[in-house]
Amino acid sequence: EVVMTQSPVSLSVSPGESATLSCRASQGISDNLAWYQQKPGQAPRLLIYGASTRATGVPPRFSGSGSGTEFTLTINSLQSEDFGFYYCQQYNNWPPVTFGPGTEVDMK
């Protein structure tokens, strides 16, 4: 099973600043990685797939990069609606599909 880890656990950011979230896989997963955003009381929302392709309707301030075992999600010029939890997910060596434990982005 591919174990996903994320850092930091939480991140405090002021609106307008940038945030960089990291995700690591326990073994190489090529670029078969997705990022999801989840706000309290809501379902997850797909942001990025294929490590760097934005899903339909996702603003360009969200960008993903990485391959193999190391991945990054960058959020530029954070807006108030961007605060919440972010999860990475690997779909390369499945089953099982595995998620990272998440990073909480909150307002400083």
Add this chain to the structure above:
Amino acid sequence: QVGLVESGGGVVQPGGSLRLSCEGSGFTFSIFGMNWVRQIPGKGLEWVAFIRYDGTIKYYADSVRGRFTISRDNSKNTLDLQMNSLRPEDTGRYYCASHRRSLAPGFSYYYYYMDVWGKGTTVTVSS
């Protein structure tokens, strides 16, 4: 409008059973694989089960294999999860989510992802 709606959650005693359902609308449900994903209160996401678009392939997480059964009825655009021998650790919010794939540009392999999610239904296993 594209959407998924779950139902069937509730409170059940340990050892009991529950059947969750998910209805799709606004997209061609019958050509996509589907997943169940759960979230323990205050915790992260855990994949539970997958079913191929035609129902011929099913995968389960180790934590539920032998107790849960995923199924679908493409004539009704519905996905089900039969949960037996429920345990307190099965408590959580259960989401159905689509299984999508896109061909990686310039390559012969696919990217997979879950791009449509329902709002979830809550399962509580407690005596």
